[in-house]
Amino acid sequence: MIRPKLSLRRPLAILGAAFIGLTGVVAVAAPASAHHTTITATVECDRLTGERVIEWQVENSEANKDATLQKVTTTPDTPVNAVLADAKEVPLEGYLLGKSKTVTAVQRVPGDTTTAKLEVHAEWWVEDVKTAEQTNDGSINIAADQSCTPAPKCVEVDKAKYSHTFDGPKGTATVKLDGDLPLCGEGKQWFTLVSYFAPRPQFATPQYVYGTPDSDWIGGTQTEITLDVEIPDCHTQVDLIWGGKEGVIDELVEGGKRYGNEKLGSRGAPGNRSEGPQGWYNGGSKSCATPASTFASNCDGSVAVSLSNDGKISKYAVEFEVKGENGFTKKVSVPAGKADTSVVVPAADAGKIEVLVDGKVVENGTYSWQRPEDCPLPAVTTKADCKNFTLTATNPKGGLPVKATFTYNGKTETRTVAAGAAETVTFKAGKDKTAIVALPDMDLELEAIYTPEGNCGGGGAGGEEPGLPVTGAATGGIIAGAAVLLAAGVALFVVARRRRVRFTA
Structure with a gap:
């Protein structure tokens, strides 16, 4: 009889594969005669390929005779190879099994396999004379709820997680894709940093976009971005939001649209898909309006007060209050970019005059009547x-x-x-x-x-x-x-x- 040769030489790939779980129930076929093989199995999942890897153990019952595994049948019908001590593999069919020895064989089956079977027909020979032969089988049942799917090679855009940094007073932020996997395919996720003029150093409306929002995306090999916006030299709000520039709200008004959970660092989706500080800031040390006042004395002792709100960063109406030392008071609202000359403090109520905004005297906002040089003399x-x-x-x-x-x-x-x-x-x-x-x-x-x-x-x-x-x-x-x-x-x-x-x- 011709004995099989160990002709297949390749690395034992499964030693470097990623496996999870040890599942399955093995059924061992009862020997039909004194000469027999005993077959058992275990199974694991290879996450790199998404295949189930079954490890079969085939044992020779005879202590004084070698067995030749003449025919090997598998269900599912995929190759099964004997694993040798020197980390080589050979086909199990034709393998010479030594006296009372056990051989380990590996079979790879699809990830959704729930049942596998190995049937071995063995022959025992003595000096080229066949003394016995026997067919035995073993099977394994795999729990259906233990799925085996390949590990992902990328992450879907709608499942990706991120981390971010945010510095509102400086108008800077970074966003980074978490994990080692890129976004799948041509997928891109946009993020935008935007700053606003604001009426107060706390949240208040209305607010108006300042400058140009900075927007960029993560996708492909680009897994981290840096965003930078200019901050107005006055009260401001800065927001780091999920999405591109098309999602920017140009004016935040009373009762209008808000970013809500679109701000990174929010409690709800999508903002909570990025880990980091709250992506919003309110602050600034001075008003985004530019209130100013000038005074003109009249010959009759009255004072004409001109109120203006037309500075370079004037964005809001200003509520002025003009007070005379002797009891005069008047409030005037001046729209952005406008002036008002309607306030005249009568001579009897003048004395020291003050112009206030938010309870504070504006710059150069104090005046007392002075006789004009062109008044006719007695x-x-x-x-x-x-x-x-x-x-x-x-x-x-x-x-x-x-x-x-x-x-x-x-x-x-x-x-x-x-x-x-x-x-x-x-x-x-x-x-x-x-x-x-x-x-x-x-x-x-x-x-x-x-x-x-x-x-x-x-x-x-x-x-x-x-x-x-x-x-x-x-x-x-x-x-x-x-x-x-x-x-x-x-x-x-x-x-x-x-x-x-x-x-x-």
């Missing part, structure tokens, strides 16, 4: 004869009441001259040649020269004589006092600051 006229020296102060319309102090020949009279009115004081003629009219509210002092008509002491006729013409210069930036010509005659005065200027003929 005029002082005189009427003089040998008995009396009459001084009249006239206050133009449209101005404030003016306090006037008249001093002549050691006597003083004080009057308040209403706007558009005049006040007259008459002194008995005396030895003094000058009278002083002081306007303390304006820090002005006027000097008038007593010039009656004729020679009052020398027999001249009494009467009135026009005053001398005004000459000289103003001091301290104040314009010379205005002069008004009366029908009977006028004395002209010089306006001075903190010093008198006297003019003589």
Whole structure:
């Protein structure tokens, strides 16, 4: 008889395969005679291929005779190979089984196999004489619920898990695909980082997208991305969201759409498919509006307040509050990019004026009334004869009441001259040649020269004589006092600051 040769030489692949589980129930065929083979089996799952790997044990019952495994039948019909001690494999059919020896044979079957059977026809020979032959079989039942599928080579887009980092104040984030497997096929997963103008350092609406959102995808060999956006120099919100730019909400308004669980790090899907910090931030140290105010004093003592909201980062209407020291208050809302000039603080309520936003005085938002340089000045006229020296102060319309102090020949009279009115004081003629009219509210002092008509002491006729013409210069930036010509005659005065200027003929 020709003995089989060990002609198949290849590595024992299953030693490097990934296996899980030890399952199956073996049934051993009862020997039909003294000469027989005993067959048992175990099974494992090869996750690399998705096949079940059955390890058969075939034992020779005879202690003094070798057995030749002449015919081997398998169900399912896949090859079964004997595994030798030197890690080689040969076909089980034709294998020479030594006296009382056991051979291990391996068979690979599909992953969904539930039952496998091995049948062996063995012959025993002595000096080329067949002394016996026997067919025996063994089978194994595999639990149907223990599936065997190949380990995945990629991860489906809708099953992938990620991890991320997030730095809201800096406007940066990273997203990384978890595990060692890439996304399957041409699958891509987009992520987007977006920043907003915000009205408060906490969540509040409305919000407007600032700059350009940064968006990128993970797929193929790209398993990690970095996102970076510009942050406004004011209150802001920054969001790291699941999806591309098409999912960006341009304006977050009251009652409008929100990102919800699309923010990475959320409790719900899809945001919870990425492990990391919460992917949203609210902060910023100053307002995204640019409130400003300017002031203009009016001659009547009122102040016109201009409110503007048109700076480079102005995005929101501003609620201004204008307050006067003496009880005036008014609130005005100015839209972004607009100005309002409707606020006028009356003279009686002015005092110190403040412009506030959110209870805080805006920059350069404090003011007190200052007399405009172009306001008409009060005029002082005189009427003089040998008995009396009459001084009249006239206050133009449209101005404030003016306090006037008249001093002549050691006597003083004080009057308040209403706007558009005049006040007259008459002194008995005396030895003094000058009278002083002081306007303390304006820090002005006027000097008038007593010039009656004729020679009052020398027999001249009494009467009135026009005053001398005004000459000289103003001091301290104040314009010379205005002069008004009366029908009977006028004395002209010089306006001075903190010093008198006297003019003589």
